[in-house]
Amino acid sequence: MMQGAVVVWILSALVCLGTGHHHKGHEDLGTLKQKSVLTDYGQKAPSGHEDNSADHAANSLATVTSANKAFAFDLYRKLAAQTDNQGKNIFFSPSSVSLALAALSVGARGQTHQQLFSGLGFNSSLLNQADVNQAFHGLLTKTSSEDISAGTAVFVDNKFKPQPEFLDALRQSYLAGGFNVDFNNSTESAAAINKYVEEKTHGKIDQLVKDLDPDTLMYLISYVYYKGKWKSQFNPKETSEEDFNVDEQTKVRVQMMNREAWFDIHYDRTISTHVLRLPFTNSYFMLLLMPYKGLTQLEEHICPMHYAKWLNGMSSEEYYINVPKFSIKTNVNLNGVLHQMGMTDMFGAAANFSGIAEDVSVSEVVHQAKLDVDETGATATAVTHVGISLKSFPPQLRFDRPFMVLIADSSHNILFMGKIVNPNL
Known part of the structure; x- marks a missing residue:
C-alpha cells in the first residue's frame, strides 16, 4: 500500500496530505466545491474540557505560551545555522508554525504524536492534546481584530474523507474553515487555495500554490496576518x-x-x-x-x-x-530543521496519522512570510x-x-x- 503524503506549507503554515490512491474515511464531506465543510464556526470551548477548572486552563495556556516562545528561538537558531541561509534574510512566523504543527498533532498517534509534542516543546506530563487544543483556541480568539487575524483552514479532495473527530477538533479549537476541492483539476484547486490565502493575508501572499500534485488529499493551512501602525510615526x-x-x-x-x-x-x-x-x-x-x-x-x-x-x-x-525601510518575502522548506528538532517519523513510512486517515505521512513543510516596514x-x-x-x-x-x-x-x-x-x- 502506498504511503499517503502530507505537505505542510506555512504562511505562515500549510499542511498537505497526498497519496497515490484515496482512503476510505468515516465522514462524508459531500461534494461541495469551495464551500464550507466545517459549518460551525462558533467560539465554544473545545470538547472534553467542561470539568477543567479555570486555573487548569490558565496553567495550560501559560505552559503552551512558554513552549511556543522556546520553540521560536530554537527554530530561528536552526534556520540561521543552515548553509543555504548564510547571507540571506530570514523571516518567519513561529506562532503560525506552532499553530500548524499543533493542529497536525490532533491527528497524530503513537510515536509520531510524541515527536510532534516534544519538538514543539510540550511536556506530555503537563499537557495532553485537549490542553493544547484549548490553549490554541484561547490564543486564536485573542488575535481576532482589525489589525491581526490568525486561524486555519482545510482544503479536502472530494474523494477523501478524514476522520470526523479530526475535523471537529480543528473547527472547535483551531477555528478552521473547510472547503471541498477536486485536486485532479489542479488549476482550479490552486486558484481556490490562492484566493483564500490572498484574502486572509490581505493580498500580502497571493501565490502560495503553483503546481498541485493531483494525488493530494488535503491541505491544512494556518495563517497569521498583522498590520501594525507606529504609535509615533516617522516623518x-x-x-x-x-x-x-x-x-x-x-x-x-x-x-x-x-x-x-x-x-x-x-x-x-x-x-x-x-x-x-x-x-x-x-x-x-x-x-x-x-x-x-x-x-x-x-x-x-x-x-x-x-x-x-x-x-x-x-x-x-x-x-x-x-x-x-524594507520589504522582504521569504519562502523556506522546513523539512530539514524539523528533522533536527526530532520530528522525523511524520515524514516517512513510520508516520502514524490514523487520527486523520490510515497510511498518510508528511512529505513537505514549507513556510512563506512577508514583512513591510515604512514610515x-x-x-x-x-x-x-x-x-x-x-x-x-x-x-x-x-x-x-x-x-x-x-x-x-x-x-x-x-x-x-x-x-x-x-x-x-
Missing part, C-alpha cells in the same frame, strides 16, 4: 538615502528612516547588543536588535532568558535612530516625551548593518521573527 520628509553595510566588502543604498525622540532601549552587555522597542498603536511592538560583534554571536546566545531580560530591563532614553502609521496618540538634556545631541542608534527583528504582543507572544542581512533582497 517621511526625514527619510534619506544612505548606505547599509551588508558586510565588510558590500554596501547597498537604502531609504533610511530617521527620528529623534525618547525610546525604550536596553543594552545587553553580555552579547554586546542594543535592543530598541518600537510600539504599535495596539498591544504589539517591534524589537530591533543591533549586535556590535556580528549576528553570529547574537544568534548563538539568543533565548527566552535574554528576551525576558531585554523587556524587563528597558529604560526610556533620548536617541536619534536610523532604521531602513506610515496612524496619527500619534501617545504623549510626546519632551526632555531636557545637557548634551547638544542625543546618542545615535543606527541599524545600518545586519540586525534582528521580532514582533510580539504585551503577553510576550512572538508573532514574527527574523534577521535583515540586506534590506534590498
